[in-house]
Amino acid sequence: MNAFLESLHPELREAFELAASRVRFAKGQAVFHRGDPGQALYIIEKGRVRIHDGDLVLNRLGEGEVFGEIAGLGGHERTASVTAEQELELLRIEREALLGAVQTRPEALQGLMKMLCERESGLADRMTSRSWQLRAAEQELEIGRRIQTGFLPDSLPEIRGYKIAGHFQAARVVAGDFYDAFHIPSIGRVALVIGDVCDKGVGAALFMTLFRSLIRATAQSRRFMNWAFDHNPANTRIAEGQDIESLARETLTNTIALTNNYVAITHGKTSMFASVFIALLDPETGAMTYINAGHEEPYIVGDKGIKTTLPPTGPVVGIFPGAKHDIATGMLGPGEILLTYSDGVPEATSQSGEQFSDRRLRDLLDDFRGDAAELIEVIINSIDEFAEGAQQHDDITLLACRRETG
Amino acid sequence: MSDNLQIGVSREEGDKNVSVLRLTGSLDANTQNQLEDKAKETIDGGAEYLVLDMSGVDYLGSAGMRAIHAITNQLSPEESSMRSARLKVLSPSPAAAKVFKTLGFDSFIDIHDNLDEAIAAL
Numbered sequence: 001m002n003a004f005l006e007s008l009h010p011e012l013r014e015a016f017e018l019a020a021s022r023v024r025f026a027k028g029q030a031v032f033h034r035g036d037p038g039q040a041l042y043i044i045e046k047g048r049v050r051i052h053d054g055d056l057v058l059n060r061l062g063e064g065e066v067f068g069e070i071a072g073l074g075g076h077e078r079t080a081s082v083t084a085e086q087e088l089e090l091l092r093i094e095r096e097a098l099l100g101a102v103q104t105r106p107e108a109l110q111g112l113m114k115m116l117c118e119r120e121s122g123l124a125d126r127m128t129s130r131s132w133q134l135r136a137a138e139q140e141l142e143i144g145r146r147i148q149t150g151f152l153p154d155s156l157p158e159i160r161g162y163k164i165a166g167h168f169q170a171a172r173v174v175a176g177d178f179y180d181a182f183h184i185p186s187i188g189r190v191a192l193v194i195g196d197v198c199d200k201g202v203g204a205a206l207f208m209t210l211f212r213s214l215i216r217a218t219a220q221s222r223r224f225m226n227w228a229f230d231h232n233p234a235n236t237r238i239a240e241g242q243d244i245e246s247l248a249r250e251t252l253t254n255t256i257a258l259t260n261n262y263v264a265i266t267h268g269k270t271s272m273f274a275s276v277f278i279a280l281l282d283p284e285t286g287a288m289t290y291i292n293a294g295h296e297e298p299y300i301v302g303d304k305g306i307k308t309t310l311p312p313t314g315p316v317v318g319i320f321p322g323a324k325h326d327i328a329t330g331m332l333g334p335g336e337i338l339l340t341y342s343d344g345v346p347e348a349t350s351q352s353g354e355q356f357s358d359r360r361l362r363d364l365l366d367d368f369r370g371d372a373a374e375l376i377e378v379i380i381n382s383i384d385e386f387a388e389g390a391q392q393h394d395d396i397t398l399l400a401c402r403r404e405t406g
Numbered sequence: 407m408s409d410n411l412q413i414g415v416s417r418e419e420g421d422k423n424v425s426v427l428r429l430t431g432s433l434d435a436n437t438q439n440q441l442e443d444k445a446k447e448t449i450d451g452g453a454e455y456l457v458l459d460m461s462g463v464d465y466l467g468s469a470g471m472r473a474i475h476a477i478t479n480q481l482s483p484e485e486s487s488m489r490s491a492r493l494k495v496l497s498p499s500p501a502a503a504k505v506f507k508t509l510g511f512d513s514f515i516d517i518h519d520n521l522d523e524a525i526a527a528l
Binding site: 199271272273275315323393 | 435438467468469471472473476479508509511514
C-alpha cells in the first residue's frame with residue numbers, strides 16, 4: 001500500500017479503495033489536459049509526472065503523491081495539464097464513486113475534509129514562497145531595466161542649427177534596441193546611431209549594452225584616450241592639411257569593423273547580432289557619411305514628404321567575421337529630417353494582428369511638417385491609435401535629427 | 407500573420423545525407439527554439455546537410471534569423487567562413503526574402519528556387 005493511503009483514516013482508505021481503478025500511461029502520454037472536465041483524482045503508484053501549462057512546468061510529482069484533486073473533487077475544468085515523465089502506474093479515484101462511498105462512512109467524510117484542508121494549506125505555502133521568488137526576480141529585472149536605461153544617452157547633443165529627438169519603448173522590461181547621438185570633437189562630426197539586437201528580453205539587453213559600448217568607445221576613441229583635451233566638446237583637434245572627410249570615413253569603418261569582429265570572434269557561438277545604422281553628420285554642411293549594417297532604411301523627409309532612403313550598405317554586425325561594409329553619403333538640407341527607426345515601428349500590431357506597415361509610416365511621413373520631436377510624437381501617437389492597446393511584440397525605437405531652415 | 411510554426415522534415419534520397427525542413431507560419435522570437443530543436447534532432451539523427459524550405463514562412467523576425475545562424479554553426483562547428491556550406495535556403499516567401507536581403511544574410515546563405523539545385527549546391 002502506498003504511503004498516502006496508509007496516512008488516511010481507515011474508513012476513508014476503504015472509500016478510496018472502493019472508488020479506485022488502476023490505470024497505466026506510457027512515457028510522454030498525457031494523463032489529462034488543462035481545460036478537460038475533472039472527474040477523478042490520482043495517486044501515483046509508480047513513476048513520475050510533470051504538472052504543466054504548455055512549456056511552463058509547475059511541479060513534478062513521484063510515488064505516493066496525489067494530483068488532480070482540485071478539479072477532480074470539485075467537478076470543474078482541469079487548471080493544468082499532467083504528463084507522464086516515465087512509465088506510469090496510477091490509482092484513479094472516481095469522484096462519483098468516492099462521494100458515494102463516503103456518504104455511508106461519517107469518519108471518511110471527516111477524513112476527506114481534513115485531507116483537503118491539509119493539502120490546501122500546503123498549496124498556499126507553496127504559492128506564497130513562489131510569489132516571493134517571483135517578486136525577487138521582478139526586482140532583479142527592474143534593476144536591470146534601470147541600468148540599461150543608463151546605456152541610452154542622458155541628453156542629446158545640442159548642435160547649433162539642428163534639433164535631435166529620440167524615443168525608446170521596450171516590449172518587455174528590458175530591450176535589445178538602442179539609439180545614441182554624440183559629438184566626435186576630434187573630427188568635428190556628430191554621430192547618430194540606432195541599433196536593434198536580434199531577439200528580445202534579457203539576452204538581447206545584455207548584447208545591447210555590449211554593442212552600444214563598443215560603438216561609442218571606438219567612434220570616440222580619440223576622446224577617451226585623450227580625455228584632458230577632448231572632454232570639452234567645444235575643442236577640436238584637426239591638424240592643418242588633414243582631410244577631415246577621410247578621417248570621418250576611417251572612424252566609421254573602424255567603428256563597425258571593430259564592433260563586428262569583436263562580437264563575432266568573442267561571442268560568435270551565441271549567434272547574436274545587431275542591425276546598426278551610424279551616420280557622421282557634418283553640422284557645417286549637412287553632409288552625412290554613413291554605414292547601414294542591415295538596418296531598416298532611414299528616411300530623409302523634406303517639405304514635400306519623403307525625399308530619399310538610406311539603404312543597407314552591408315550585413316548585420318556581430319556574426320560574420322571580416323564582413324565588409326561600404327560607406328555611403330547623404331545630405332540633410334535645410335528643413336529636412338533624418339528619421340531612423342527600429343522594425344518595431346512598421347511591425348507594431350493592432351488588436352486584430354495587422355501590422356502598422358511601411359506603407360502607413362511612409363504615408364505619415366509624406367504628410368508631415370514639423371520638427372524632430374513632433375515627428376516622433378506623431379509616429380508614436382499614430383502607432384498607439386492603430387494598436388488600440390494591443391501588447392507590442394517588439395521594442396519601438398526612433399531617432400530623428402532635423403536641420404533648421406536658415 | 408500566424409502565431410505558430412509548423413515544421414515538416416523529410417530525408418532526401420541521394421549520396422549526401424540531406425534533410426529538408428519545410429517551415430510554415432511565423433519564424434520569430436516565439437518559435438525560434440522550435441526550429442533550433444527540430445534542426446538539432448535532425449542533425450543528431452545523422453543529417454549532415456539541411457535545406458530550409460521557407461516558401462510557407464509568412465513572417466521572419468531577426469530572432470528567427472539568429473536561429474538559422476545558430477543552425478549553420480551547429481552543422482559546421484569548426485568553420486567560421488563567410489558562407490554557409492551545409493545549409494541552403496529554398497524559395498523564401500517575399501516577406502522572408504526581404505528580411506534576408508535587409509539583414510545581409512543573402513551574402514552568407516545561398517538561396518535557391520528549386521530543390522535539386524539547392525541539393526546540388528551542397
